[in-house]
Amino acid sequence: MIRRRPALLLALFGTAMPLQAQRSTPTPVVLDAKIATLRDKALADTSAYSIVEGLTTEIGPRPPGGSAAQARAREWSVARLKAMGFRNVRIEPYTLHNVWERGAETGEVVAPYPQPLRLTALGNSGATPANGLTAPVVYFATLNDLLLAPEGSLRGKIAFVSNTMQPTQDGSSYGSQGSARFVGPNVAAKKGAAALVIRSIGTDHGRGPHAGTTNFEAGVTPIPAAALSVADAENLERMVKLGKPVTLRLVLTPRFVGDRQSGNVVAEVPGTDRDAGIVLVGGHLDSWELGTGAIDDASGIAITAAAAKLVMDAGRPRRTIRVVWFGDEETGGYGGQAYAEAHKGERHATASESDFGADRVWRVETNFAGAAKPVGDRLAMALAPLGIVRGTALAGDGTDIGPVIRTGVAGVDLNQSGLRYFDWHHTPEDTLDRIDPAQLQQNVAAWTTMLSIVANAPEEIGPVTPRG
Amino acid sequence: MIRRRPALLLALFGTAMPLQAQRSTPTPVVLDAKIATLRDKALADTSAYSIVEGLTTEIGPRPPGGSAAQARAREWSVARLKAMGFRNVRIEPYTLHNVWERGAETGEVVAPYPQPLRLTALGNSGATPANGLTAPVVYFATLNDLLLAPEGSLRGKIAFVSNTMQPTQDGSSYGSQGSARFVGPNVAAKKGAAALVIRSIGTDHGRGPHAGTTNFEAGVTPIPAAALSVADAENLERMVKLGKPVTLRLVLTPRFVGDRQSGNVVAEVPGTDRDAGIVLVGGHLDSWELGTGAIDDASGIAITAAAAKLVMDAGRPRRTIRVVWFGDEETGGYGGQAYAEAHKGERHATASESDFGADRVWRVETNFAGAAKPVGDRLAMALAPLGIVRGTALAGDGTDIGPVIRTGVAGVDLNQSGLRYFDWHHTPEDTLDRIDPAQLQQNVAAWTTMLSIVANAPEEIGPVTPRG
Structure with a gap:
């Protein structure tokens, strides 16, 4: 509250006068x-x-x-x-x-706990083959962990970047936590990943994935990139933590249509x-x-x-x-x-x-x-x-x-x-x-x-x- | 609270004694x-x-x-x-x-406000043709309104039964409001409807449709029957109320598999x-x-x-x-x-x-x-x-x-x-x-x-x- 007091004074008495003057002869805004x-x-x-x-x-x-x-x-x-x-x-x-245009978008855990996953392709995502891409998951708790992965260590794998986000009145957590979406796919692509999934950039715990655009640097071939719903990402995270290798199948068929x-x-x-x-x-x-x-x-x-x-x-x-x-x-x-x-x-x-x-x-x-x-x-x-x-x-x-x-x-x-x-x-x-x-x-x-x-x-x- | 007082007394002092006795010589449960x-x-x-x-x-x-x-x-x-x-x-x-087994299930408004609808087939639903069923909607605010529809008036049409449900601690609103799902499809089938959609039996306002089983009487051929998410049903209801004829396309391909x-x-x-x-x-x-x-x-x-x-x-x-x-x-x-x-x-x-x-x-x-x-x-x-x-x-x-x-x-x-x-x-x-x-x-x-x-x-x- 103390932090805000100068702003309140400004609101009430304008900016024209120095603080000393405000104490003695304030001129209220009318x-x-x-x-x-x-x-x-x-x-x-x-x-x-x-x-x-x-x-x-x-x-x-x-x-x-x-x-x-x-x-x-x-x-x-x-x-x-x-x-x-x-x-x-x-x-x-x-x-x-x-123009990038959304296509089919489905995902599932193939092993060891087969079940569907709800996801949506990120804007500018690359495409999987029409019949899907099946590959093991490499889990990263944060974008920073993905950044620390050795070059080439993701070849043939699906990077999964989890990430939590708390609500903020000013929306600032979107900037800080959204980077997993904004730059995660580009980072994973440069490290050779076959695809990337992120936990949706959202503060809910529901099954609706959060769409949104990502971008790849010039010269980097877009990889398939999708956001899992928060509930699905949390479930996948629990699976990973049980310790057995987890394999996903993704079908993402967006395309660029001119x-x-x-x-x-x-x-x-x-x-x-x-x-x-x-x-x-x-x-x-x-x-x-x-x-x-x-x-x-x-x-x-x-x-x-x-x-x-x-x-x-x-x-x-x-x-x-x-x-x-x-x-x-x-x-x-x-x-x-x-x-x-x-x-x-x-x-x-x-x-x-x-x-x-x-x-x-x-x-x-x-x-x-x-x-x-x-x-x-x-x-x-x-x-x-x-x-x-x-x-x-x-x-x-x-x-x-x-x-x-x-x-x-x-x-x-x-x-x-x-x-x-x-x-x-x-x-x-x-x-x-x-x-x-x-x-x-x-x-x-x-x-x-x-x-x-x-x-x-x-x-x-x-x-x-x-x-x- | 007054209603509950006898039950509280029963809890504290048992059921063996008449009320007069409780007032004079209660024997507490130990x-x-x-x-x-x-x-x-x-x-x-x-x-x-x-x-x-x-x-x-x-x-x-x-x-x-x-x-x-x-x-x-x-x-x-x-x-x-x-x-x-x-x-x-x-x-x-x-x-x-x-056994009844779920198939494809998609829906959309074809006209006058084309957009997708989120729905799920009701258990025991009949199937549309594989490429879908397109038909005009007839709106009923409640199951009772559907029951009042003249015989044959629904031929070639999709009955849409809306229905609101409020939360109750004892769950009793499921019994009263659920009847649109439990019996609505059978009623619509008997009146010649091509299909039926209901507002999901749920107290949310979300996009996830509420699944559940319905039943058809012996001798009544099951018609395609689906629950729209509450949000989609509310949207469809708004469309209907704008006064122009509304046409839906449904694809529901469940089947009985033995x-x-x-x-x-x-x-x-x-x-x-x-x-x-x-x-x-x-x-x-x-x-x-x-x-x-x-x-x-x-x-x-x-x-x-x-x-x-x-x-x-x-x-x-x-x-x-x-x-x-x-x-x-x-x-x-x-x-x-x-x-x-x-x-x-x-x-x-x-x-x-x-x-x-x-x-x-x-x-x-x-x-x-x-x-x-x-x-x-x-x-x-x-x-x-x-x-x-x-x-x-x-x-x-x-x-x-x-x-x-x-x-x-x-x-x-x-x-x-x-x-x-x-x-x-x-x-x-x-x-x-x-x-x-x-x-x-x-x-x-x-x-x-x-x-x-x-x-x-x-x-x-x-x-x-x-x-x-």
């Missing part, structure tokens, strides 16, 4: 009363749930990689965004190159001041195919659009708010890259994305520079009644806004609680049932508050030094 | 101090967890119907029960007739008094194949065997305790029927089974008659410190002990809490991870206490009138 009115209205708004419900019911899974379902989702989105009253609603197409067309969906709330810069918000429309992509990321696109509509309905803002529902985030952020390329001549004031589920926003972080710093103070003040604290790190999180952020655009991050997110992230369980409507509405209130303040800020919001 | 010592020892015993862990890890799913995995499980069980020190450990074989061999596993703690009757306890060794059968029912066989061993190690009991790990419960209680047939000449004092998961025992019920009634009073007194209340219904629950109970053998039911059970019952999620070791040990303590009292009771435990 907010327009309309902000609170709009925030409370947003707390009762159900349009975000309606978007998540519609997309997960009428479209369902929206696989990245130029899928027909993602194309249907774009059409659905254009219709919905037009119906909501947005302007300049359009699809901005782009081309994906050398170039495909895809696109982003864009909608706008035109502002009164064309020179003040665009306020960019959004999430991603694609989803892994195991679930219906409710928390990842129908909720993000729903939250940002619902908030933009509430601000639009409250009167034309100073800055144009641009809502982008990005395509193909899951396999590498291709929609975000295409957006940045297509709009590189435009001035953006801020960029923010919602891509961490639908649980409550607990923290706001910004990186405003110079004259724009008071905007951050007002944000923190306005968001505090929603239970949101002010963080101290530099904002700018997000795969899709990353290419824009890296050009020096200010970020505003509204961080959602990650305590449940990795129970369902990229699994079959990512469905509408996981959405808590009250928490979803708190998100809409936070984003509405943020957009109202940022889009109408009289200050100049200038470029910032992007974080390293 | 227990041998060894009972509490053994109960406390059992609370710390980890052997039940070890059995569940071993069976789910080394064997995994144990499908009913004469499967190789169930045969391996019998061999594993014989070795484990011998190692625990039981006597007369053996497999008692029996023949299964006209006769198969199977068996029960039997182990004994020989008693000193051969004439006092056998105390029969057990659970079932088979499991549905989607999970690894941890709560259904590795935990039941583990609890009963662990308790019998603790009583055995405390000294030879008066009555023989017979532990039976029944086969093929899931498809119709065939192991229980075979046991009753094979042992019909023997005298059983009591019969009890554990087949409701691994959560804590919350209630004991008995149906002792005549001179044996004080045994029930002592049981209630001894179990109360474990948080167990005395119920007022007649005991004798269980598919496997049913055939023995129906011959007039006294039952002792130790009822587990069902508040979580139907989240995972018959789903892929029934794995070791669902076992709470502390609650499992409370079960062992309850069963140890029960066996110690019943097997050593000096009273004659005679026949009872079975409940209707």
Whole structure:
């Protein structure tokens, strides 16, 4: 708590004064009363749930990689965004190159304890022969243990990297524990492994494997790589620990299918001041195919659009708010890259994305520079009644806004609680049932508050030094 | 609470005296101090967890119907029960007739919202053509609505019976809500439906469908019948409510494969008094194949065997305790029927089974008659410190002990809490991870206490009138 006290003081009294001055003559931040009115209205708004419900019911899974379902989702989105009253609603197409496409994916223990295993191929995984690959398992408790394996020691074998992950509110355990997925297959391939399986990067104990992409270095031939469900990985770990050699059979038949067309969906709330810069918000429309992509990321696109509509309905803002529902985030952020390329001549004031589920926003972080710093103070003040604290790190999180952020655009991050997110992230369980409507509405209130303040800020919001 | 007061008084003061007498000169039940010592020892015993862990890890799913995995499980069980020190450990074989065997099982919405659905065939389901059945859906909110459908109105259509189920501590919602599975397919077949899907009989909101058996009347041709996961059923229900005709494609290829061999596993703690009757306890060794059968029912066989061993190690009991790990419960209680047939000449004092998961025992019920009634009073007194209340219904629950109970053998039911059970019952999620070791040990303590009292009771435990 003590650690946070300076941030609280900043929220209440702004950043302009040194600490001594705050003790003697604090100048509190004062907010327009309309902000609170709009925030409370947003707390009762159900349009975000309606978007998540519609997309997960009428479209369902929206696989990245130029899928027909993602194309249907774009059409659905254009219709919905037009119906909501947005302007300049359009699809901005782009081309994906050398698309990876999921195939069959099954696994089983052949010996000594024959039984099926639930798994899913990692994005960019290589393929087994169509009739499968049967090989002994070499167990590694952590990625570090795999890194320590002698070169060539895995030839003809299936590396199994276990790995535990605990929930964290800020999601930081995904970064630390996710490396088994991000780099494990490449490491195993370089050491000659025939294939690799990991324990899913997840905090659950269920049977739904967690999908996700991995990458191989140039010159490294992709090996078959899959994530076991956490329950299956724990079972396999128990088998290994019984001491007898364990043999697996994997059937993974993904393939690279060449170039495909895809696109982003864009909608706008035109502002009164064309020179003040665009306020960019959004999430991603694609989803892994195991679930219906409710928390990842129908909720993000729903939250940002619902908030933009509430601000639009409250009167034309100073800055144009641009809502982008990005395509193909899951396999590498291709929609975000295409957006940045297509709009590189435009001035953006801020960029923010919602891509961490639908649980409550607990923290706001910004990186405003110079004259724009008071905007951050007002944000923190306005968001505090929603239970949101002010963080101290530099904002700018997000795969899709990353290419824009890296050009020096200010970020505003509204961080959602990650305590449940990795129970369902990229699994079959990512469905509408996981959405808590009250928490979803708190998100809409936070984003509405943020957009109202940022889009109408009289200050100049200038470029910032992007974080390293 | 008022409802329960008479039962509490019975527990504390026995059943022999009328209520007036209890108020003036209560004679408290007094227990041998060894009972509490053994109960406390059992609370710390980890052997039940070890059995569940071993069976789910080394064997995994144990499908009913004469499967190789169930045969391996019998061999594993014989070795484990011998190692625990039981006597007369053996497999008692029996023949299964006209065995139903699961095949392929996939489903999808074809129109207007194409996406996959997760489902599993119900036991005794008919088959679709190998390349699937495509037909429009007719929605029924409840089984009663299906029953009201005009004869012939379902011809060429897929009936979809939704149905909600809330958790109940005593599991009674399975009886009331399960009828959609138990009789729905037969009703739909008689009305000419091409197939039927139900919302899984479960209290979760997950993607794992709940397997289970259904039955068709003689003369009714089985139609393809499957359970959608609760999340998929909720999604399909939303689609139906959007008002456009919904078309499904089902691929279900189960078949009847003729006769198969199977068996029960039997182990004994020989008693000193051969004439006092056998105390029969057990659970079932088979499991549905989607999970690894941890709560259904590795935990039941583990609890009963662990308790019998603790009583055995405390000294030879008066009555023989017979532990039976029944086969093929899931498809119709065939192991229980075979046991009753094979042992019909023997005298059983009591019969009890554990087949409701691994959560804590919350209630004991008995149906002792005549001179044996004080045994029930002592049981209630001894179990109360474990948080167990005395119920007022007649005991004798269980598919496997049913055939023995129906011959007039006294039952002792130790009822587990069902508040979580139907989240995972018959789903892929029934794995070791669902076992709470502390609650499992409370079960062992309850069963140890029960066996110690019943097997050593000096009273004659005679026949009872079975409940209707």
